[in-house]
Amino acid sequence: MTSFHTIKWVEPGQVSMIDQRRLPHEVVYNEYKDPTSVAGAIKDMVIRGAPAIGAAAAFGLALVPVHDTSGDVAKVQENLQKAAGILRQARPTAVNLFWAIDCIMTAIKEADFETVAELRDVVLGEAQKIAQEDIKINYSLGSHAQPLIPDGAVIFHHCNTGSLAAVDYGTALGAIRIAHEKGKKIFIYVDETRPRLQGARLTAWELKQYGVPFKVVADSTSGFYMQTQKVDLCIVGTDRVAANGDVANKIGTYNLAVVAHENKVPFYVAVPKSTIDMNTLSGELIKIEERPPEEVTHVGTWQITPDDTPVGNPAFDVTPAKYITAFITEDGLVYPPYEENLPKLFQ
Numbered sequence: 001m002t003s004f005h006t007i008k009w010v011e012p013g014q015v016s017m018i019d020q021r022r023l024p025h026e027v028v029y030n031e032y033k034d035p036t037s038v039a040g041a042i043k044d045m046v047i048r049g050a051p052a053i054g055a056a057a058a059f060g061l062a063l064v065p066v067h068d069t070s071g072d073v074a075k076v077q078e079n080l081q082k083a084a085g086i087l088r089q090a091r092p093t094a095v096n097l098f099w100a101i102d103c104i105m106t107a108i109k110e111a112d113f114e115t116v117a118e119l120r121d122v123v124l125g126e127a128q129k130i131a132q133e134d135i136k137i138n139y140s141l142g143s144h145a146q147p148l149i150p151d152g153a154v155i156f157h158h159c160n161t162g163s164l165a166a167v168d169y170g171t172a173l174g175a176i177r178i179a180h181e182k183g184k185k186i187f188i189y190v191d192e193t194r195p196r197l198q199g200a201r202l203t204a205w206e207l208k209q210y211g212v213p214f215k216v217v218a219d220s221t222s223g224f225y226m227q228t229q230k231v232d233l234c235i236v237g238t239d240r241v242a243a244n245g246d247v248a249n250k251i252g253t254y255n256l257a258v259v260a261h262e263n264k265v266p267f268y269v270a271v272p273k274s275t276i277d278m279n280t281l282s283g284e285l286i287k288i289e290e291r292p293p294e295e296v297t298h299v300g301t302w303q304i305t306p307d308d309t310p311v312g313n314p315a316f317d318v319t320p321a322k323y324i325t326a327f328i329t330e331d332g333l334v335y336p337p338y339e340e341n342l343p344k345l346f347q
Helices: 035-043 050-066 073-088 095-109 116-144 172-181 198-210 219-228 253-262
Strands: 007-010 014-018 029-032 154-157 187-191 214-217 233-236 240-242 247-250 267-270 316-319 326-329 332-334
Touching (some): 007 116, 050 073, 050 095, 073 095, 073 116, 116 326, 154 172, 172 198, 172 233, 172 267, 187 219, 198 214, 214 219, 219 253, 247 253, 253 267, 253 316
Parallel strands (some): 187 214, 267 326
Antiparallel strands (some): 007 014, 014 029, 240 247, 326 332
């Protein structure tokens, strides 16, 4: 386990999250007692990363029966439905959020409850299960990635996909961490990941905690380094995978994948099965979140553009399946053709 926690349940009924907006300068934990504030934390990116968002949504729902004062099972179930609706609106692209909510809501549909206490135990139990399984899933995923990471590997990474993006370990960065723990001498090029700088702020901070050698580089430099330096592979995470293998991930992922393809560098996507959306046939159907313009016009509180500058700020882009060498999942590696091989994960 890491020396910090991204998200955890704190008795008698709070959700504790590290405030990722304050990193790397301050390590601050916020506590939340109601699902609306948890939804706000997801929307405002106190917490981010597909697996972590799923756990946050699950714990957000658990707060409803824990803090109920009515003692009315029907009323609590109604409030859970309302909370689920609020949480679903927090981040539209990350499929884990919807998956976690559906897990909780399915569990309460399949049982009859005589008391709110019984309902509370089921909801909180499901939320804790989602969080604990996330740790196991990501460690398994990272272990399956090890044959792809040779000793001495130089790796390009985009955004943040480590413990800060999950309950622990994470996806792509989890695989890197495990390689380091196994004694492999690896080196990481960390894309700064504009405009929110998750690479420069968060991934760099995490890698320093683990003692992994790295260098932060501008997003636009990947082509230069692949042309002029040894780069063995790229590994990224994702917020949603479509049934055909298209990937929606942090803006700039598509650029990195195209450059990797041009330079014959393998491009791997580390993804838990819960992030694979077999109901979405292609990336064209994935809703792309538009973030506030201030993320582009400002660095912190400092405005870097003229007043009234028009801004486009998509949070994600879609990388076509043809650029992806393989998916790394908790059940092993998946290679093309993805429309044929991804469904096998769920059989």
